[in-house]
Amino acid sequence: MDALSEDLELLPATRRSLRHRIAVAQSEGRAPSVVAAVVRGGEVVWEGSATSVEGHGPDGDVQYRIGSLTKTFTAVLVLRLRDEGLLSLADPLEKHLPGTGVGEVTIAQLLSHTAGLAAETPGAWWERSSAQLRPELADVLGEVPLRHEPGRRHHYSNPGYTVLGSLVEALRGMSWDEALRAEVLEPLGLTRTTSLPHAPHAGGWAVHPWADLMMPEPLEDLGIMAAAGQLWSTTGDLARFADFLLRGDARVLSPESLREMRTSAAPPEPGAAELGYGLGLQLLAHGGRRLVGHSGSLPGFVAGLWLSEADDVAAVVLANVTSGLPAATVAAELVGLVADAEPRFPQPWRPFRAEDEVPLELCGTWYWGTSPHVVRLRADGSLELGPTAATGRTARFRPGSDGSWTGLNGYYAGETLRAVRRGDGSVSHLDLASFVFTRDPYDAQAPVPGGVDPQGWRGIG
Structure with a gap:
């Protein structure tokens, strides 16, 4: 084995x-059972559990209810509709699902919880009452569905994802459950992820706050609210799903669309640990890392799934208790334990191939005004531009077929960089979003905005 190919098996410690x-999580959280898995390099490298029933620990095939982790599956379905050209994320809801009373909100706002919809449904607590109380979308939204002006702030909304489930049904001509099974679960091989429990599955329990006693929680079918929190799954299936969220799968969703889902679309609430919310994914800062995933809970169950793209590590934690065990926090800690103890090996440096065409004339120092910047070309085809000083706007760019480059991050994300050539083919300057980068500070031979003083550089007279 190549020394840098990494043995995925974890060290005993x-x-x-x-x-x-x-x-510790099972003991201090007083959970009847907890089951977990860790994924590294696309493989499940560890599974474990703890239980109050001696000799009967759950494994990666036992189903638990995953609550709002369901929202990430729903978001994948919506992004598939976008990628097929059936909708735009900028479309108002009314264009595809008329008559809701909130038709002005956009698909992107619903995905990122910025549509301004209420956090919960009117009437009885929907997670613990019959779906027959909410047979229609109007029953979920209520008479006053908006709590904030659309697009102004992040406000987590379960009804919002119910609306997205109805949108999927309207455009697919089938139930949300049928679409999910055909388009996501079956292609990814998630055979143990279902809308209703299939044995073996855990029962949901509430634990008395002041005594070591338990009470079973009711297991309600969520009906029209299914897209917001219905699913049951296993650590085995969710481990595969976590790897999909990182790498993509051509049968379901491309890496580019998943990268879009993992990108912040809504700012965090003040004082929150979260970094914001993407499209169906929560963003978390934990232990100096940027994690992406989702938490989940329904009466009797808690769940957490987090992945670190930089470390190529993901963790899943499921437990069958209403409260007391912070499954999402524990999952984040498992990611950190593995990443800290066994850091990821970097990919080996490799030069360009002999047959590659490398625009070497772009490399080196360029000046934006008087500020020196450096351009580097990487063997993967990307271009890096950044200031030579410790601070400033640094960005990566991917090449286009027309010789231009598109920004991937930071201030220049989505912006175009072009090498402007003279009549003889040599590079005059770089043009980036109207900024002109020249080989010399304020090069008089380049079209510097505002022009260059004809007397040039000079000292005090």
Whole structure:
């Protein structure tokens, strides 16, 4: 094996740390059971559980209810509709699902919880009452569905994802459940992810706050609210789903669309640990890392799934208790335990191939006004532009077929960089979003905006 190809198997000390964290979570969280899995490099490298029933620990095939983790699956369905050209994320809801009373909100706002809809439904607590109380979308939205002006702030909304489920049904001509099974679950091989429980599955429990006693929670079918929190799944299936969220799958959703889902579309609430919300994905800062995933809960169950793209590590934690065990926090800690104990090997440096055409004339120092910047070309085809100083706007660019470059991050994300050539083919300057970069500070031979003083550089007279 290549020294840098990495043996995916975890070290004994790391495995013990993971087992210990799960044992502490089950004990201190007073959960009947907790089950977890860690994914690294696309493979499940650790599974563990802790239980109050001696000799009967759950494994990666036991179903738990995953609550709002369901929203990420719903978001994948909506992005598929976008990628097929059936809708634009900028479309108002009314264009595809008329008559809701909130037709002015956009698809993107619903996905990112910025549509301004109420957090919960009118009437009885929907997670613990019969779906027959909410047979129609109007029953979910209520008479006053908006709490904020659309687009102004992040406000988590379960009704918002119910609307997205109805949107999927309207455009697919089938139920949300049927679409999910055909378009996501079956292609990814998630055979143990279902709308209703299939044995073996855990029962949901509430634990008395002041005594070590338990009470079973009712297991309600959520009906029209299914797209917001219906699913049951296993750590085995969610481990595969986590890897899909990182790498993509041509049968379901491209890496580019998943990168879009993982990008912040809504700012965080003040004082929150979250970094914001993407399109169906929560963004979290934890232990100096940027994590992407989702938490979930329904009466009797808590769930958490987080992945670190930089470390190529993901973790899933499921438990069958209403409260007391912070499954999402524990999942984030498992990611950190593995990433800290066994850092990812960097990809080996490799030069360009002999047959590659490399625009070497772009490399080196360029000046935006008097500020020196450096352009570097990488063997993967990307271009990097950044200031030589410690601070400033740094960005990566991907090449286009017309010789231009498109920004991938930061201030220049989506902006176009072009090398402007003279009549003899040599590069005069770089044009980036109206900024002119020249080989010399304020090069008089380049079209510097505002022109260059004809007397040039000079000292004090």
